[in-house]
Amino acid sequence: MAKTSTQSDVAQRAGVSTATVSRVLNGSNLVRDDVRKRVEEAMAELNYIPDESARSLATRKSRTLGAIIPTLNNAIFAVGINALEQAARERGYTLVISISNYDPDSELMLVRQMLERGVDGLMLVGNHHHDEVYRLLNASAVRHVCGWSHNNNAPSPNIGFDNARAMHAVVDHLVDLGHQKIGVLAGICQNNDRATLRLDGTRQRLEHHGLDLPKQSIIQIAYSIRAARAALPDLLKSDVSAVICGNDVIAYGAVFAAQDAGLRISENLAITGFDNLSLSKELRPSITTVNVPAADMGSTIANYLVDAIESNQPVASCKFETDLLVRETTIGSTHKMI
Amino acid sequence: MAKTSTQSDVAQRAGVSTATVSRVLNGSNLVRDDVRKRVEEAMAELNYIPDESARSLATRKSRTLGAIIPTLNNAIFAVGINALEQAARERGYTLVISISNYDPDSELMLVRQMLERGVDGLMLVGNHHHDEVYRLLNASAVRHVCGWSHNNNAPSPNIGFDNARAMHAVVDHLVDLGHQKIGVLAGICQNNDRATLRLDGTRQRLEHHGLDLPKQSIIQIAYSIRAARAALPDLLKSDVSAVICGNDVIAYGAVFAAQDAGLRISENLAITGFDNLSLSKELRPSITTVNVPAADMGSTIANYLVDAIESNQPVASCKFETDLLVRETTIGSTHKMI
DNA sequence: AATAGCAATGTAAGCGCATACAATTCTTGC
DNA sequence: GCAAGAATTGTATGCGCTTACATTGCTATT
Structure with missing residues (x-):
C-alpha cells in the first residue's frame, strides 16, 4: 500500500482540524464554504487519498459487496456480474468476486473470507449450499441473497427465476409439436440446484402430459x-425425436452433432436450449431457448442488497419471469440444413 | 458489517493477551502448542472472525488486487479474470473488479477508487489510458501492470501479447492463399489500443506484401x-475476397452474413477471427483465428503482481505468443455450406 | 545451585479515520 | 450593544488489529 498523505497533513495545510477535513470528505453540510474550499485545495495539492480501511474500521461499514459464483467462463454469469458491478458502483459500493468452481467446500471457505473481508452484502448463486454457509451467514448479520434461483421456501432471500417452472413452457411446446419421445442433455446436477431443478421440471411436466422420462434418455x-x-x-440410441438441453452451449453442441449425423434439425430432431445467449438467435438453425434476464437480475441483486444494507432489513426477494423463444431448432425453417 | 467477537474477547476467553491471539492468527511459531490450542478453541467457540480492515490498517497492506476491465460481456476478459481470481486467491489475495465500459474517464475514476480502497496491486487492460492514470499510479507506489498488450516501450509493465504482430500471421496466410483484395471488420479503435494495433498490424503487413488497404475496405x-x-x-461492395475480423464474435457475424448472401465461405470469401473462442473450432465452417492464451495471461498477471508486491519491486513484464489456427473459413472444407 | 540465555507471553502504542461532545464564532432580535 | 441561540470548528476517544519492546518463565551449563 502506498505511503500517502493523511487527513492530518491536509488539516495542517489547510489550517483546520482533522474533524473538519473529515466533514469535507463526507460532504457534511456544516462546513463553511470558504473553509471547504481551502480544505479541498489542500487535498488536491497533497494528492490526498483517503484510506478506506481506516474508514471502514471507524464506521463499521466497508461499502463492499461480495459475489461468489461458480465460474466466469459462462456467459450468463459474466453478464450478470457485469451488471451487478455497474449497479453496485452507481450506489457507491465496490464489488469483490470469488470463483467457487461449483464446489460447496470451496464456497464455504470463500464465504468465510468474504466475512473476514467485511463485505456489507453477499451474493451466492443458487440454493444449494453447505450447512455451515447458512449458519455463518445467519450468525453474521451480513446481508445476503441467493441469485439465479427463485423458490418460495428457500432458506435465504432469492433473486432469480423458477428453474423448474421455466421448463414447463419448453415441454409444452415440444408436446404441442407432437413429440412423444424426448431426451435430455442436462447440466451436471450434483451440487447444482439450477441444473437439478431444470431436470425435475422437465420430468414433472412430461409426466403431466402422460409421458415418461426413462433413465437412458437423460x-x-x-x-x-x-x-x-x-x-x-448416445442419446439418439434411445430414439428420441427431441432433445432438451440444459443450456444454450449444450444446445449448440447438440446441433453440431445432429448435423454431423446428417439429421435434419427440427424435422428429424428438435433441440432446445436455455439462457438465450446472443449467438442463439444468429446461428442457423437459430436455437429455440428460454430467455433469462441475466443483466436485470444482476443489477437487481446489487440494488436490493444495498437497499437492505442501508435500511437494515433483510434482502427482499424478487422473482423474474422467463420466456420461451421459439426458433428454428423446433419449428423448422426455410433454411436448408445438412 | 456484522457485530462479531473481537480479538480481545478471544484473548479473555483463552486467558491470554491479544498479542498472543494475534500471533496464533498469523501463524507465528513462538506460541507454545498448548496455548495455541487453547486460543484456537476460544476462537471456534466464539465464532471469531478477524477484521480485515483493522488488519489492513495496522499492517498497511490489504492483500487485495484490483482489476479494471472494459467489460465482462466479452468471453476473453471473462476467462482471463476467472484465471486471475483463482491465481490471486491461491496466493492469499482477494480480487476487486470494476468495469470501465471502454471509457478512459470512467477508468480514471475507477483507478482513484482502487487506490482509496487500498489495493496492493492493480491491473489495467491495454496501454491506452488517461494521463492522470499514469500520474496517480506512479505517485502511489501501488504495483500495477497493463495486460492484454505487450509493447517494449509501453510506459507500464506489460503482460500480454503483441496485437500488431499477431496479425502478421493472418495476413501472411491470406496472401499465401492468393488473396489480393482484403477487407477488415475491425473493433472500434477509439480508446482501444488492442483494436488499433490489430488494424495497424494488418495494414503494415499488407504493405509489406505490396498490398493496399483502402479506407473503404475498413x-x-x-x-x-x-x-x-x-x-x-458494405464491405463486400469493395469486392474483397477475404475479411479479417477484429475478433471471433465479429467473425461469426461475418460468416452468417456471408451465408445469408449465398457466398461459399473460403471459396468466395475467406474470413478470419481473433481470440479462438471455444465455439470457433466447433462451428461449421470452423473459424480460422488467432489463439490467445487468456487464462495463462490472467494467472500470470496475478502471480507477477503478487511477486512484485512481496518483493517490493516493479512488476516484471511478460510477452505471450499468439498463434494462427488455420481452419475452414480460409482453407475450405469437405463440409457443404449454403 | 546460581545464572546466562533463550523461549514464550504481555504491555502499550499507534495505523487513519469518524464522531460525540466541548468550545468557539457568528447571527439575530431587541 | 448585548444575550440567546444557531452555526461552525476543535478536542479527544476508540474502531480491532499488529508489533516493538518489556517482562516473565524456563532450560541448560557451570
Whole structure:
C-alpha cells in the first residue's frame, strides 16, 4: 500500500482540524464554504487519498459487496456480474468476486473470507449450499441473497427465476409439436440446484402430459459444446425425436452433432436450449431457448442488497419471469440444413 | 458489517493477551502448542472472525488486487479474470473488479477508487489510458501492470501479447492463399489500443506484401455478431475476397452474413477471427483465428503482481505468443455450406 | 545451585479515520 | 450593544488489529 498523505497533513495545510477535513470528505453540510474550499485545495495539492480501511474500521461499514459464483467462463454469469458491478458502483459500493468452481467446500471457505473481508452484502448463486454457509451467514448479520434461483421456501432471500417452472413452457411446446419421445442433455446436477431443478421440471411436466422420462434418455454433461457434441449420439440410441438441453452451449453442441449425423434439425430432431445467449438467435438453425434476464437480475441483486444494507432489513426477494423463444431448432425453417 | 467477537474477547476467553491471539492468527511459531490450542478453541467457540480492515490498517497492506476491465460481456476478459481470481486467491489475495465500459474517464475514476480502497496491486487492460492514470499510479507506489498488450516501450509493465504482430500471421496466410483484395471488420479503435494495433498490424503487413488497404475496405464496429452481420454487405461492395475480423464474435457475424448472401465461405470469401473462442473450432465452417492464451495471461498477471508486491519491486513484464489456427473459413472444407 | 540465555507471553502504542461532545464564532432580535 | 441561540470548528476517544519492546518463565551449563 502506498505511503500517502493523511487527513492530518491536509488539516495542517489547510489550517483546520482533522474533524473538519473529515466533514469535507463526507460532504457534511456544516462546513463553511470558504473553509471547504481551502480544505479541498489542500487535498488536491497533497494528492490526498483517503484510506478506506481506516474508514471502514471507524464506521463499521466497508461499502463492499461480495459475489461468489461458480465460474466466469459462462456467459450468463459474466453478464450478470457485469451488471451487478455497474449497479453496485452507481450506489457507491465496490464489488469483490470469488470463483467457487461449483464446489460447496470451496464456497464455504470463500464465504468465510468474504466475512473476514467485511463485505456489507453477499451474493451466492443458487440454493444449494453447505450447512455451515447458512449458519455463518445467519450468525453474521451480513446481508445476503441467493441469485439465479427463485423458490418460495428457500432458506435465504432469492433473486432469480423458477428453474423448474421455466421448463414447463419448453415441454409444452415440444408436446404441442407432437413429440412423444424426448431426451435430455442436462447440466451436471450434483451440487447444482439450477441444473437439478431444470431436470425435475422437465420430468414433472412430461409426466403431466402422460409421458415418461426413462433413465437412458437423460445424460448429464458439463456445459460445453464439446461434451454435448460427444454425448448426443448416445442419446439418439434411445430414439428420441427431441432433445432438451440444459443450456444454450449444450444446445449448440447438440446441433453440431445432429448435423454431423446428417439429421435434419427440427424435422428429424428438435433441440432446445436455455439462457438465450446472443449467438442463439444468429446461428442457423437459430436455437429455440428460454430467455433469462441475466443483466436485470444482476443489477437487481446489487440494488436490493444495498437497499437492505442501508435500511437494515433483510434482502427482499424478487422473482423474474422467463420466456420461451421459439426458433428454428423446433419449428423448422426455410433454411436448408445438412 | 456484522457485530462479531473481537480479538480481545478471544484473548479473555483463552486467558491470554491479544498479542498472543494475534500471533496464533498469523501463524507465528513462538506460541507454545498448548496455548495455541487453547486460543484456537476460544476462537471456534466464539465464532471469531478477524477484521480485515483493522488488519489492513495496522499492517498497511490489504492483500487485495484490483482489476479494471472494459467489460465482462466479452468471453476473453471473462476467462482471463476467472484465471486471475483463482491465481490471486491461491496466493492469499482477494480480487476487486470494476468495469470501465471502454471509457478512459470512467477508468480514471475507477483507478482513484482502487487506490482509496487500498489495493496492493492493480491491473489495467491495454496501454491506452488517461494521463492522470499514469500520474496517480506512479505517485502511489501501488504495483500495477497493463495486460492484454505487450509493447517494449509501453510506459507500464506489460503482460500480454503483441496485437500488431499477431496479425502478421493472418495476413501472411491470406496472401499465401492468393488473396489480393482484403477487407477488415475491425473493433472500434477509439480508446482501444488492442483494436488499433490489430488494424495497424494488418495494414503494415499488407504493405509489406505490396498490398493496399483502402479506407473503404475498413469498417469499425462493436464486438457483436449483429453489428458484424449488418456491416459485411458494405464491405463486400469493395469486392474483397477475404475479411479479417477484429475478433471471433465479429467473425461469426461475418460468416452468417456471408451465408445469408449465398457466398461459399473460403471459396468466395475467406474470413478470419481473433481470440479462438471455444465455439470457433466447433462451428461449421470452423473459424480460422488467432489463439490467445487468456487464462495463462490472467494467472500470470496475478502471480507477477503478487511477486512484485512481496518483493517490493516493479512488476516484471511478460510477452505471450499468439498463434494462427488455420481452419475452414480460409482453407475450405469437405463440409457443404449454403 | 546460581545464572546466562533463550523461549514464550504481555504491555502499550499507534495505523487513519469518524464522531460525540466541548468550545468557539457568528447571527439575530431587541 | 448585548444575550440567546444557531452555526461552525476543535478536542479527544476508540474502531480491532499488529508489533516493538518489556517482562516473565524456563532450560541448560557451570
